[in-house]
Amino acid sequence: MKADIILGCQWGDEGKGRIIDLYAADYDVVARFGGGDNAGHSIVVGSQELALRIVPSAVMHPDVELFVGGGAVVNPQTLLDELGRLAAIGIDTSRVKISDRAHIVLPHHVTRDAAAERERGSGAIGTTGRGIGPAYVDRVARSGIRFADAIHEASAETDADTAVVLEAARRLAPHVVDGVAYIHERLDGGKRILLEGAQGALLDVGYGTYPYVTSSHTIAGGACTGLGIGPGTIGRVIGVFKAYCTRVGAGPLPSELHDERGEKLRRQGGEFGTVTGRPRRCGWFDAVAARYAVALNGLTNAIVTKLDVLTGFERIGLVTSYRVGGRSAGFSAAGEPDLQTDVEELPGWSEPIADCRQIADLPATARAYLQRLQEVLNVPIEMVSVGRERSQLAR
Ligand code: GDP
Numbered sequence: 070m071k072a073d074i075i076l077g078c079q080w081g082d083e084g085k086g087r088i089i090d091l092y093a094a095d096y097d098v099v100a101r102f103g104g105g106d107n108a109g110h111s112i113v114v115g116s117q118e119l120a121l122r123i124v125p126s127a128v129m130h131p132d133v134e135l136f137v138g139g140g141a142v143v144n145p146q147t148l149l150d151e152l153g154r155l156a157a158i159g160i161d162t163s164r165v166k167i168s169d170r171a172h173i174v175l176p177h178h179v180t181r182d183a184a185a186e187r188e189r190g191s192g193a194i195g196t197t198g199r200g201i202g203p204a205y206v207d208r209v210a211r212s213g214i215r216f217a218d219a220i221h222e223a224s225a226e227t228d229a230d231t232a233v234v235l236e237a238a239r240r241l242a243p244h245v246v247d248g249v250a251y252i253h254e255r256l257d258g259g260k261r262i263l264l265e266g267a268q269g270a271l272l273d274v275g276y277g278t279y280p281y282v283t284s285s286h287t288i289a290g291g292a293c294t295g296l297g298i299g300p301g302t303i304g305r306v307i308g309v310f311k312a313y314c315t316r317v318g319a320g321p322l323p324s325e326l327h328d329e330r331g332e333k334l335r336r337q338g339g340e341f342g343t344v345t346g347r348p349r350r351c352g353w354f355d356a357v358a359a360r361y362a363v364a365l366n367g368l369t370n371a372i373v374t375k376l377d378v379l380t381g382f383e384r385i386g387l388v389t390s391y392r393v394g395g396r397s398a399g400f401s402a403a404g405e406p407d408l409q410t411d412v413e414e415l416p417g418w419s420e421p422i423a424d425c426r427q428i429a430d431l432p433a434t435a436r437a438y439l440q441r442l443q444e445v446l447n448v449p450i451e452m453v454s455v456g457r458e459r460s461q462l463a464r
Pocket residue numbers: 077081082083084085086087108109110111112113337338339343374375376377378454455456457461
């Protein structure tokens with residue numbers, strides 16, 4: 070049995086959470102492989118709405134096991150709060166397991182995150198302020214504290230704030246498992262496993278728009294290192310793309326619209342951060358960035374979300390190529406100050422599409438837009454979402 074991956078292929082907030090919620094019905098285990106509470110994954114089922122931070126996006130499926138891998142950095146207090154909120158609405162949280170290798174986000178990580186941002190001045194990244202970067206720095210510097218350390222070893226002398234967090238980590242002990250044994254027992258036992266990405270490919274620390282990135286490997290390779298499994302165990306790699314682009318925080322967004330069309334995308338798409346409430350920057354779908362993400366992840370399939378948000382645009386743009394100094398350029402030029410983009414315009418549609426359940430039922434111009442995205446991506450688009458609710462999908 071191979072493990073499949075679902076991950077974001079732009080700058081985060083592609084709608085991964087709601088897609089994982091849907092696909093989870095066909096899996097026994099959903100395992101998150103990276104990031105921390107910088108993530109915010111929204112799920113809407115009927116009138117119930119959830120915003121998840123660390124717990125995998127499959128909580129609404131009572132029989133699915135939920136796992137947070139060693140590639141994640143976990144703030145114990147955020148996780149305890151999240152588990153409490155879930156338990157309060159009747160969700161069985163005893164099935165949430167955390168790898169003993171996951172690192173703990175400590176108060177000094179949060180302080181250092183803020184201080185580093187201040188120091189960067191006008192070059193600030195616009196982090197979520199959750200201490201994620203410093204926690205990963207300490208992991209690499211071999212000075213971090215893992216759940217294994219907090220639970221099994223007497224803690225060294227610490228300040229009062231840190232002691233509180235380490236105590237919170239110890240309260241999570243019933244959830245902490247040998248993460249490598251956990252995942253391999255399930256792989257060997259033939260369980261169907263879905264690997265959940267956080268953030269997006271273009272925020273990857275190595276291959277995103279550095280330095281305006283997060284501090285983890287968000288791409289498909291990060292699933293292997295984040296869980297301790299080999300590449301041969303990976304089956305399908307499904308990339309989630311919004312029908313346009315957004316980004317929260319600073320850094321290159323080559324297709325950004327600084328006019329009323331960007332405003333309209335933000336308004337119609339409700340593009341405000343799940344974690345910080347910050348307005349998301351908006352622009353057209355970027356084919357150069359998308360093809361780069363297909364390559365980085367070795368995608369086998371794609372899903373397009375939020376197509377309904379494009380309703381009411383007379384013409385819809387698509388960035389097809391980049392140029393620098395008159396010469397054609399690849400995605401690595403995204404941050405060049407004199408970057409120019411070529412925009413193809415496609416006819417839009419005015420009909421609401423939130424009730425369409427088949428791609429064939431979409432307006433002809435919407436189908437043509439999808440057809441164009443399909444050509445650009447060169448992997449099959451297996452589903453399109455047309456609204457926030459779980460059932461609002463067209464296949
Ligand atoms: P994630 O981080 O990739 O899980 O995405 P977020 O949950 O942070 O942001 C996606 C937002 O778009 C959430 O508010 C979703 O409820 C919403 N959303 C997801 N899919 C659709 C869709 O097809 N149409 C609309 N209008 N909203 C959607």
